[in-house]
Amino acid sequence: MHPVDRYEAFVALRDDGMTPAEIAARYAMKPREVDQVLALGALAPVVRDAWRDGLIDAEVAQIFTLVADLAEQDKLFRKLKKQGHVHNEWTVSRAVRGDDDDVAKFVRYIGEEAYAAAGGRITRDLFAEAGDRGSSDVYSDPKLAKELAAKKLGEKINALKADGWSWVELREDVENYWSLGRLPGRKGKFSDADKKKSGVVIEIERNGSLKIEYGVLSASATRSKKTKATKANRKEETGEDEAVSNALSERLSIALTVAAAKAAPATPQVALSLAIAALSVRYGAEVVALKSDGYLSRPHYGTGIDVDEVDDDDDAAEDLTFRDAFDAAMAMSDADRLKRMASLIGQSFSFRDHRNVLADVEGTQTDVAAICAALDGDTLNREIRGMFDSNDYFSGVNGALRVKAVAEAVNADEAAKVGRMKKPEAVAYCVANIPPTGWLPPELRTSHYDGPGAAKAGKAAEKRAAKGATKPAAKTKRK
Numbered sequence: 326m327h328p329v330d331r332y333e334a335f336v337a338l339r340d341d342g343m344t345p346a347e348i349a350a351r352y353a354m355k356p357r358e359v360d361q362v363l364a365l366g367a368l369a370p371v372v373r374d375a376w377r378d379g380l381i382d383a384e385v386a387q388i389f390t391l392v393a394d395l396a397e398q399d400k401l402f403r404k405l406k407k408q409g410h411v412h413n414e415w416t417v418s419r420a421v422r423g424d425d426d427d428v429a430k431f432v433r434y435i436g437e438e439a440y441a442a443a444g445g446r447i448t449r450d451l452f453a454e455a456g457d458r459g460s461s462d463v464y465s466d467p468k469l470a471k472e473l474a475a476k477k478l479g480e481k482i483n484a485l486k487a488d489g490w491s492w493v494e495l496r497e498d499v500e501n502y503w504s505l506g507r508l509p510g511r512k513g514k515f516s517d518a519d520k521k522k523s524g525v526v527i528e529i530e531r532n533g534s535l536k537i538e539y540g541v542l543s544a545s546a547t548r549s550k551k552t553k554a555t556k557a558n559r560k561e562e563t564g565e566d567e568a569v570s571n572a573l574s575e576r577l578s579i580a581l582t583v584a585a586a587k588a589a590p591a592t593p594q595v596a597l598s599l600a601i602a603a604l605s606v607r608y609g610a611e612v613v614a615l616k617s618d619g620y621l622s623r624p625h626y627g628t629g630i631d632v633d634e635v636d637d638d639d640d641a642a643e644d645l646t647f648r649d650a651f652d653a654a655m656a657m658s659d660a661d662r663l664k665r666m667a668s669l670i671g672q673s674f675s676f677r678d679h680r681n682v683l684a685d686v687e688g689t690q691t692d693v694a695a696i697c698a699a700l701d702g703d704t705l706n707r708e709i710r711g712m713f714d715s716n717d718y719f720s721g722v723n724g725a726l727r728v729k730a731v732a733e734a735v736n737a738d739e740a741a742k743v744g745r746m747k748k749p750e751a752v753a754y755c756v757a758n759i760p761p762t763g764w765l766p767p768e769l770r771t772s773h774y775d776g777p778g779a780a781k782a783g784k785a786a787e788k789r790a791a792k793g794a795t796k797p798a799a800k801t802k803r804k
Contacts, residue, residue: 327377329386332366339363361451364390369398375411384414387452391421391463421463428467431474433533445469474529481527481535489520492543496528496536503571503679508540512685515540569768571679573721576714577768581683581693582676584708584769589671591701596667599696612682612692614675681768694771702773709769710760718766719755726766727751733778734764 338348345359354362368376368389376386392398405411405420432440437447446465453461464470482493496502508515508523515523519540528536569577589596599613654662674696676682682693690698697705719727724744732740735758743751763776770779 328383329365329373329377332362333373334366335359335362336366357451364451367395369395369402371399371402375402375406380406381412382414385412385417388414388417388421390452391448391450393446393448422461423467428464428470429462430529430531430533431470432464434529434535435470435473435477439473440464440470443469443473478527478529485525485527489517490523490525490539491521492524494524494526496526499526502526506542507538507680508542511540513539513688569722569726569766573718574681574768575677575679576717577766578676578678578682580712580714581697581709581769582674584712585676585697585700585705586671586674587708588700588705589674590664590667591704592699593663593667595696595699596670597663598699600666600670600673612675612696613670613673615670615673683768683771697771697773700771700773702771702775705771706763706773706775709765709771710763713760713765713769715756715760716752719752719759724748724751727755730755730759730764730766734759734762734776 335348339345343351345356345363348354349356349359365386366373368386372381372386372389375381376383389398389402392401401420402411405417410416410420432445432447441447444466448463448465450461450463478495485493499505508519511519523540523542526538526541530536600615654665657665676693682691683697685691685694719730728740728744731743731754739758743754746754764778765774765776770776
């Protein structure tokens with residue numbers, strides 16, 4: 326018996342008066358499974374016949390359930406068959422869902438109730454996997470969703486402008502977004518003067534939430550700021566505290582990711598808690614890139630168990646079978662098993678960003694900062710200092726930041742000397758003298774930081790600073 330014959334039998338039961346709940350109870354099925362088999366059994370006759378004859382497979386048949394009107398199903402099937410594409414899952418999906426992947430986030434942003442109240446209809450994808458439910462539904466009026474989202478966004482933009490911001494733009498309308506400057510050191514607190522010289526960038530995210538970034542400088546303001554910084558370096562002025570470049574900040578965030586991953590085994594209970602948190606939420610776990618993709622996270626339609634191919638692209642694990650890994654884990658002690666789990670969780674960390682991921686946002690501690698605060702401080706400090714590339718940092722920042730670092734790590738007299746050096750000499754001096762003091766840039770200072778410049782550096786930091794700054798800068802040839 327072909328599966329479609331079985332599904333048609335369920336539809337016959339419904340047509341004879343049995344409710345979906347009664348069908349579920351009699352055949353020990355979940356409500357979602359009943360909805361699935363009824364949708365498949367009620368497909369247009371031409372679609373069911375094609376499935377039964379092998380012209381299309383189950384995946385293509387499932388996509389046709391997203392076309393609520395049977396006459397439309399029939400029409401679309403015949404059109405795709407004539408074009409020779411009816412068997413292609415991707416082509417059928419595009420024909421049914423359309424090419425606009427943003428409609429789902431617009432509906433999430435405005436709310437499904439508001440969309441329905443305005444006349445929009447939603448056809449649920451009964452076969453979407455747990456993590457994708459909602460994103461693959463079909464919306465009857467994409468234009469309406471966009472219009473409602475634009476209206477709601479307009480109200481938010483007007484409110485932000487009324488609050489004093491000089492400009493507010495959608496992320497998609499901002500050219501060279503990543504190259505724009507940001508007001509540094511505000512920690513989410515902006516004065517009226519800040520608002521007059523900067524703006525706000527807003528973006529609707531995939532989950533429908535509104536991402537708002539305050540204190541963004543316009544292109545002209547960014548160019549002016551860069552020009553001033555260039556002139557300041559040329560004149561060897563050292564009093565200003567300029568921000569590091571986006572590219573360097575991103576490299577520092579990568580170093581922090583690796584260091585935190587190495588430190589994770591020292592606090593396995595934290596790693597296990599992170600795993601639980603990351604696997605418990607649908608969105609918002611970007612800094613711990615874990616995803617549940619096991620059997621229970623995938624829908625099953627009462628037609629047997631679908632077994633996906635094992636991803637064996639990882640050469641390191643290519644020859645390791647699940648049984649080998651399981652036996653090895655079972656042979657470990659509880660402590661070793663926890664450490665192994667913690668190490669694997671550490672490999673999922675994803676702190677990479679062009680901004681300082683440890684800096685508070687609007688007075689609130691970031692997820693990365695919270696994670697680092699929970700890790701073992703001594704281990705994390707050691708690993709961060711091991712990952713810090715002093716040559717890359719001091720070559721990438723301006724003279725003002727080099728001078729500030731020397732002042733913090735060594736003393737003001739040495740900082741003044743560095744301020745008078747040419748860049749190669751200044752970089753060489755910093756590389757030779759600052760790392761031994763335990764100094765780290767703000768982008769790598771967690772709540773455990775105990776080096777020079779820390780609010781409470783302690784005697785250990787003072788000793789490191791006293792031992793440092795004794796090596797002369799390497800001599801360089803001047804042209």
